Amino acid sequence: MQSGEVRQIIDEANRSFGAAVARKDYAALAALYTEDARLLPPDAPIVSGRKAIEGFWRSAADALGLTNVTLKTVDLEVNGDTANEIGEADLKLTSGQAKAKYLVVWRRERDGQWRLHRDIWNNMPST
Amino acid sequence: MQSGEVRQIIDEANRSFGAAVARKDYAALAALYTEDARLLPPDAPIVSGRKAIEGFWRSAADALGLTNVTLKTVDLEVNGDTANEIGEADLKLTSGQAKAKYLVVWRRERDGQWRLHRDIWNNMPST
Numbered sequence: 535m536q537s538g539e540v541r542q543i544i545d546e547a548n549r550s551f552g553a554a555v556a557r558k559d560y561a562a563l564a565a566l567y568t569e570d571a572r573l574l575p576p577d578a579p580i581v582s583g584r585k586a587i588e589g590f591w592r593s594a595a596d597a598l599g600l601t602n603v604t605l606k607t608v609d610l611e612v613n614g615d616t617a618n619e620i621g622e623a624d625l626k627l628t629s630g631q632a633k634a635k636y637l638v639v640w641r642r643e644r645d646g647q648w649r650l651h652r653d654i655w656n657n658m659p660s661t
Numbered sequence: 662m663q664s665g666e667v668r669q670i671i672d673e674a675n676r677s678f679g680a681a682v683a684r685k686d687y688a689a690l691a692a693l694y695t696e697d698a699r700l701l702p703p704d705a706p707i708v709s710g711r712k713a714i715e716g717f718w719r720s721a722a723d724a725l726g727l728t729n730v731t732l733k734t735v736d737l738e739v740n741g742d743t744a745n746e747i748g749e750a751d752l753k754l755t756s757g758q759a760k761a762k763y764l765v766v767w768r769r770e771r772d773g774q775w776r777l778h779r780d781i782w783n784n785m786p787s788t
């Protein structure tokens with residue numbers, strides 16, 4: 535698979551991510567992750583598995599008043615059926631805007647779909 | 662290459678990481694990273710390239726009074742010449758102990774060495 539092709543698929547998945555957050559569809563959001571994905575949110579323990587990830591996003595979005603996420607890929611490297619992506623996230627929260635950066639390891643699964651497999655982020659410096 | 666073999670190599674590299682921090686040898690620390698590695702430290706912009714990474718670690722260790730880091734692998738997946746590692750870091754700082762978790766993408770380079778290629782971390786919940 536060409537890198538450019540994977541890039542397009544991941545761009546599309548990132549738009550689906552934002553759309554799922556906007557309509558508070560956490561099952562659809564969790565379906566973008568692999569079954570055995572792991573999430574490493576700041577100031578929280580590691581979240582393991584799609585079901586736990588769905589619960590995490592539901593609680594976190596609710597607690598923060600997260601209404602929108604826009605993901606922008608800064609760097610993408612594809613190696614066979616895995617890819618690592620560095621990106622920036624713009625978040626709309628009740629408290630205002632926030633900016634984060636992230637590293638996601640993507641995995642292409644047997645069904646041919648690319649899904650988030652490892653996902654960690656932290657804050658950009660406050661401006 | 663067997664996963665177990667890569668695990669041993671990465672364990673060893675993680676011990677070298679801790680040893681370099683303990684003796685404040687930031688050139689040796691930076692040499693554990695690929696030439697085009699990227700570091701995503703919390704509350705800071707992305708740091709690109711080995712030279713910038715050396716500078717980051719020197720300043721950050723100095724600012725925080727970082728004297729020791731112990732890295733412990735929680736999960737390691739190997740895919741050809743790349744691997745992704747989730748781990749926990751115990752830090753000794755002037756202000757006391759701190760605990761972080763991290764995601765590192767490792768790359769095996771042409772010289773056969775495995776090096777940190779993408780490195781991001783954030784805090785564990787305070788206890």
